[in-house]
Amino acid sequence: MIFIDKNNRLNLSRLHRNQKRFVRSTKLHTGIVGGYQSGKSVAAVVKCITHLLRFPGIPIAYYLPTFSLFDNMLVPKIDSLFEKIGISYVYNKNESKIITKSPELGEIWMRSMSEPDRIVSYSVGYSVIDEIDVVHINKRADAVRRITARNSLKKGESNQVDYVCTPEGYAYMYDFFVKKHNKNKLLLELDTYDNEYNLAGGYIDGLKEQYTEEELDGYLRGKFVSLNSSRSYYKFDRYLNNSNETAKEFSPLYIGMDFNVGNMSAVIHIKKNGNPIAVDEITGAYDTEEMIYLIKDKYLKNDIIIYPDATGKRRYTTDATKTDIGLLKKAGFIVCAKDSNPSQKDRVKNMNRMFCNAHNERKYLVNIEKCLEYTEALERITNDKNGIPDKTSGFDHITEAAGYFIYYDYPINKTGSFINF
Numbered sequence: 197m198i199f200i201d202k203n204n205r206l207n208l209s210r211l212h213r214n215q216k217r218f219v220r221s222t223k224l225h226t227g228i229v230g231g232y233q234s235g236k237s238v239a240a241v242v243k244c245i246t247h248l249l250r251f252p253g254i255p256i257a258y259y260l261p262t263f264s265l266f267d268n269m270l271v272p273k274i275d276s277l278f279e280k281i282g283i284s285y286v287y288n289k290n291e292s293k294i295i296t297k298s299p300e301l302g303e304i305w306m307r308s309m310s311e312p313d314r315i316v317s318y319s320v321g322y323s324v325i326d327e328i329d330v331v332h333i334n335k336r337a338d339a340v341r342r343i344t345a346r347n348s349l350k351k352g353e354s355n356q357v358d359y360v361c362t363p364e365g366y367a368y369m370y371d372f373f374v375k376k377h378n379k380n381k382l383l384l385e386l387d388t389y390d391n392e393y394n395l396a397g398g399y400i401d402g403l404k405e406q407y408t409e410e411e412l413d414g415y416l417r418g419k420f421v422s423l424n425s426s427r428s429y430y431k432f433d434r435y436l437n438n439s440n441e442t443a444k445e446f447s448p449l450y451i452g453m454d455f456n457v458g459n460m461s462a463v464i465h466i467k468k469n470g471n472p473i474a475v476d477e478i479t480g481a482y483d484t485e486e487m488i489y490l491i492k493d494k495y496l497k498n499d500i501i502i503y504p505d506a507t508g509k510r511r512y513t514t515d516a517t518k519t520d521i522g523l524l525k526k527a528g529f530i531v532c533a534k535d536s537n538p539s540q541k542d543r544v545k546n547m548n549r550m551f552c553n554a555h556n557e558r559k560y561l562v563n564i565e566k567c568l569e570y571t572e573a574l575e576r577i578t579n580d581k582n583g584i585p586d587k588t589s590g591f592d593h594i595t596e597a598a599g600y601f602i603y604y605d606y607p608i609n610k611t612g613s614f615i616n617f
Contacts, residue, residue: 208242212391214384215239218358219246223382227359227373230386230418232403233395236360239386240324241273243358245281247322248301254321254351255293255303259343261331263292263308270306270326310335315342321351322358329364336368363414363421366576370420374434375572385418422578428544428585429595431551432562432574439561441466441473445497452601453487453504454593455520460487463570463598464495472550472602474562477570479594484520488527501530503601506537532604540584543599550602560602570594 208216218228218239230236240258247256260266271287274294278285284298294304307315309331323343328336347355361369373383388400403416410426413419421427443449443466450465450472460483464476478494481487491500502524524531538546550560564571573591580586585595 211235211239211242212386214386214390215242217382218360218384219243221358221382222353223356224354224380225357225359225373225382227361227369227381227383228386228418229361229363229369229383229420231388231414231416232362233391233399234386234388234418235391235394236362236386237269237273237326240326240358240360241270241277244304244322244324245274245277245283248296248304251321251351252299252301254349255305255318256322257305257307257318257320257324257343257346259307259309259315259323259325259339261309261327263306265327266292266306274304309339309343312338312342315339315346318346319349320346321349321355323347323356325357325359327361328359329361329367329369331368333367363418365414365422366420374420375568387418388416420575422576426579427575428577428579429547429551429574431548433552433558434562434564434571434575437551437558437561438564439473439475440565441468441475441561441563442566443475443495443498446499448499448501449495450601450605451491451500451502452597452599453502453524454597454600455484455505455507456593458482459593460484461594461597462487462491463567463594463601465598465601471559471561472606473560474567474570474598476563477567477594479569484523488523488529491529492527499530500528501532503532503604505596505600506533506535534604537600538603543596543603544585546603546606547595547599550606559606570598 208219211219212235214228215235215238218226219242228236228239244256244258247254258270260270271294283296283301286295286297288295292306294306296302305318305320309325309328312335323346325340325343328340331339344357347357349355359369359372363369373381388403392400400416404412407415410421413421443464447466450467451462452465453462454460460481462478462481463474464478465472465474467473478487478490481490504521504524521531521533537543547560552558562571562574573595577585577589577591577595585592
């Protein structure tokens with residue numbers, strides 16, 4: 197049973213771990229990505245009522261994609277919780293707000309993000325944005341700006357704007373909490389399995405019948421996945437494959453490199469216990485000469501071993517009289533390059549096996565804080581109709597760069613199996 201304790205807070209014993217973390221978080225922005233019926237909106241409603249209890253008289257706001265969702269989803273949840281803790285209220289549908297009566301704690305303003313023009317002329321001390329990813333892309337930014345502007349009422353601590361959402365591919369939640377992560381943000385995941393005891397029998401099995409495995413990662417497990425086609429590097433997990441290791445002075449560095457005039461990429465690795473760890477990246481270099489300068493400037497005291505695109509033996513990105521690999525050798529780098537590149541399918545297969553092999557061992561790790569573009573590319577690049585990474589995506593250069601190193605030092609043998617595994 198949920199009840200109020202002596203400090204005017206809700207007892208959270210019935211919530212599962214990440215719901216509790218959401219309610220208790222004091223970050224400026226706390227987000228939940230969760231599967232269908234995982235309890236994300238329950239956590240949001242509990243946090244709303246907690247704010248009303250802690251700061252009586254300070255109104256708060258709740259935002260959904262459409263007004264119909266307030267009647268169908270939000271109001272029934274609020275009604276149930278208010279009844280359990282003995283708070284009466286009036287639902288003023290004309291003004292789109294809930295007004296508490298006994299005791300008089302404050303109001304919950306409700307606004308639709310599909311009508312950003314109505315997010316005006318009021319002030320609140322706390323806001324929840326629910327299902328931002330399904331709001332039309334042309335209205336999201338305007339709605340969030342207006343919501344932030346309304347969140348101005350002084351109450352004695354920072355006014356939070358929190359988010360709960362089912363992940364719809366790599367949309368707003370991914371951009372805001374993952375790509376633009378900072379110390380003021382916390383992102384939590386909720387899995388529908390965690391809330392199974394509150395669901396009808398067969399609910400999860402029904403979802404499994406309707407969705408692909410990749411869709412279930414989003415709609416059941418609360419993961420960011422591409423919903424349009426299959427991920428190329430589907431065994432990479434930003435949490436399970438993460439490492440805090442960095443490049444140290446005087447240690448050898450193993451650099452995979454892709455040649456592409458105007459947009460060269462390199463992924464810098466170390467080895468620990470014989471296994472590779474990506475610890476840095478260089479992107480957007482104009483040509484090989486600029487890439488050499490950037491590597492030397494950043495890693496002057498390290499031995500550098502380069503694993504380049506094998507086609508660099510035959511040409512130079514901007515001067516036909518030179519070769520890319522020749523320039524790398526002239527710069528004093530050790531160069532490891534085969535006569536030809538592996539097939540794209542073999543290179544991707546090899547990368548996936550390193551991210552997680554048949555024994556569930558994660559041999560290849562990535563410092564996701566240092567390798568922001570590489571991490572995003574691993575998560576977002578998908579296969580085209582031929583089953584190979586989509587070269588129109590813009591995510592192929594940096595993943596190919598890393599793949600040359602992984603394939604060279606951790607190769608597939610001639611029988612098609614993997615050496616050392």
